[in-house]
Every structure is written in structure tokens, then in C-alpha cells.
Amino acid sequence: MDEKRLQEFVGRAVDDVGAVLGGAMVVIGDKLGLYRAMVGEGPLTSRELAARTGTSERYVREWLSAQAARGYVSYDGERDGDAVFSLPEEHAVPLTDETSPACVIGAFEIALGSVYATDTIAERFRTGGGFPWGAQDQHVLGGCERFFRPGYLNHLTTDWIPALDGVEAALVAGARVADVGCGHGASTLLLACAYPASRVTGFDADPGSVEAARKRAAEAGLADRVTFEVASATTFGGAYDLVCFFDCLHDMGDPAGACAHVREHLAPGGTLMLIEPFAADDLPGNLTPVGAAYYGFSTLLCTPSSLSQDVGTALGAQAGESRLRSVVTDAGFAGLRRVAETPFNLVLEATCPNAA
Numbered sequence: 001m002d003e004k005r006l007q008e009f010v011g012r013a014v015d016d017v018g019a020v021l022g023g024a025m026v027v028i029g030d031k032l033g034l035y036r037a038m039v040g041e042g043p044l045t046s047r048e049l050a051a052r053t054g055t056s057e058r059y060v061r062e063w064l065s066a067q068a069a070r071g072y073v074s075y076d077g078e079r080d081g082d083a084v085f086s087l088p089e090e091h092a093v094p095l096t097d098e099t100s101p102a103c104v105i106g107a108f109e110i111a112l113g114s115v116y117a118t119d120t121i122a123e124r125f126r127t128g129g130g131f132p133w134g135a136q137d138q139h140v141l142g143g144c145e146r147f148f149r150p151g152y153l154n155h156l157t158t159d160w161i162p163a164l165d166g167v168e169a170a171l172v173a174g175a176r177v178a179d180v181g182c183g184h185g186a187s188t189l190l191l192a193c194a195y196p197a198s199r200v201t202g203f204d205a206d207p208g209s210v211e212a213a214r215k216r217a218a219e220a221g222l223a224d225r226v227t228f229e230v231a232s233a234t235t236f237g238g239a240y241d242l243v244c245f246f247d248c249l250h251d252m253g254d255p256a257g258a259c260a261h262v263r264e265h266l267a268p269g270g271t272l273m274l275i276e277p278f279a280a281d282d283l284p285g286n287l288t289p290v291g292a293a294y295y296g297f298s299t300l301l302c303t304p305s306s307l308s309q310d311v312g313t314a315l316g317a318q319a320g321e322s323r324l325r326s327v328v329t330d331a332g333f334a335g336l337r338r339v340a341e342t343p344f345n346l347v348l349e350a351t352c353p354n355a356a
């Protein structure tokens, strides 16, 4: 036994305990507007922050101390005997700006929501059973929308669509688009907004998500351009020039069946775009901070979702490009090419057998 290694590991584990609790601190800070009230304000006492946010000073003081201990806010010493704290500008963007690709708020919300199902998922380890996406805590569904939306907002219509073969021109001219597994419709609404001549339909197997997506469309004034329907990836109807799976193919019970179904509903020359979590093809390549987060989400959310459905392929969130290529080629596509990537996503285009 190497005593030094043991002590290093205990130190690391204590840090992780702080991180787990820190997740709840971040969600509280977001929910109550504590971070937003600190943006650009310089050093504040707990009394000042509580007064600005209509919260209890005693709780705010404890929260500020916890956040300072984890380095999320700065402890700036004392003013008239009271501790003062500030939110550095570089932390304010990830914690408050949901238009920035650096935004991490949604990741905390989905992470915290995921752990609510700990006991349920532990039981599934014994039985091998699944747990549907829609049965997860609402923080998972809302957090997922908030986690992925900043990436879609910053990349979808500026980088990813233009990287596909001939798709941008078709969307500008007016095309039929299916966003399958659309969740709360973040990507669906961005597409509808960017390409007014196109007609976009979002499908999801979870009725609650479809209801939320319809509400978002009405709020955005896009209800005349976009439709949301409850349907699974192996049953949706219609003919499309572009079919998209945004961060959901690996959550499906039958991803190969879903891709085969897409082939039957793609118009000649149509495109299948896959957005999947960033992953390497091998396990060692995924032993990274992003991989740790995705394997955690995969254990609590993605694998149970797939196992709750027919076939139960359980690709996992770290399937990687090669495994995804087998899925789409088994479904009759000629190949799969990577057209873009971010630290969180792979962007892949499936090629049709009849493509030039």
C-alpha cells in the first residue's frame, strides 16, 4: 500500500464530495438569481445580496461561504466586520449567460436532476430493466434543454448546417425537416427561426416534452412554422429533405431501426444529420473530464432510457464515431462522415447509397 497515493486519493474524493454538493449550490444560485444579482456589482456582503434577491441572509451567508470554498465566487476580505464576496467576470458568463457557448448552468441542472434517480437506477442494476427518459425528474428534461441549447445556438446554423452537403441552400429555399427526439424543441425552434421558408416538425416519444416544445413555439411566435408531434423514431410519418437526431440516437432502444425508418422517410437526395455527445472510439480516449460527465449521464439517463424500449441496444453516450457508423450502415446508409465537432458534440452526416 502506497500511503501517499492513498492520501492523494482521499483528498481527491473529498474534493468530489464538495463537487457533488457544489452542484446543488449552483442550481440554488441560478434558481434564486444569486449569481445574476452579483454580475458586475463588485464585492457584496451576504446582507446586501439577500436584500437584492429577496432571500434570507443566514442562508445566503452559508451559500456564499460554500461557493467561495469551491472557488466559484471570490472572498474579498471584510467590510465593517462583514465578509464580502464577488463574482469574477470570467465566472459570470458560464453561470449566467445562456447565449454563450461557455454556459454551464444547464449541465448542473441536468446533473442534479439525474442523481434524484440514484436509488431507482441502483435497483435497475440488479434487474437489468430500463427507466424511460420521461420518468426522470423535471430538472433532467429542463436541464437537458438548457445544457445543449447554447451549443446549438452558437453552432447549428453557422457551422453545422453549412458543413452538410447542399443542405443550407435547400433550407433557405424551403425544405421539409424532421427533428426526431426533439425534447423541448431547442434545435427545432432554432431551425424554424433561421430558415423561414422551411417547414420543421419535431417528434418525441415523451408526451410531456412535446407539450413543453409546443409551449416554447407559441412563446417564440413560431407556432405557424413548426409542429410538434408525439411519435417514436421508428413510427413517425411524412417525407423529409433533412432528418436530424440531436443528442438522442444513443437514448433510443433501437437506433438501427430508427435509422432504417429514416431511410424510408427521406426524400431522394435527403440528408440524415446526427449530433451525438463527443466521444473517442476507445475507452482510454474517453477517460477525460468530459468523458466522466458523459459516462455518468449515460449510467443514470441514456442507458436506462434505451433499456426501457424495445430492442434495448443501449449504445451509451460514449459510443463514438465508429460504433455509430456501424449503426447507420447496418440501416442501409452508405457511410458516415464527421462534418464538425465541439468539446461536447460530434456532428455527423450519413450518406445515402444513391448519393453521388
Ligand SMILES: C[S@@+](CC[C@H](N)C(=O)[O-])C[C@H]1O[C@@H](n2cnc3c(N)ncnc32)[C@H](O)[C@@H]1O
Binding pocket: 133, 134, 144, 145, 148, 180, 181, 182, 183, 184, 185, 186, 187, 203, 204, 205, 206, 209, 231, 232, 233, 234, 245, 246, 247, 248, 251, 252, 253, 254, 305, 309
Ligand atoms: C437527451 S434528450 C435530447 C433532447 C433534444 N434533442 C435536445 O437536444 O435537447 C433525448 C430525447 O430523446 C427522446 N427519445 C428517446 N427515445 C426515443 C425514441 N425511441 N423515439 C423518439 N424520441 C425518443 C427522449 O424523450 C428525449 O426527449
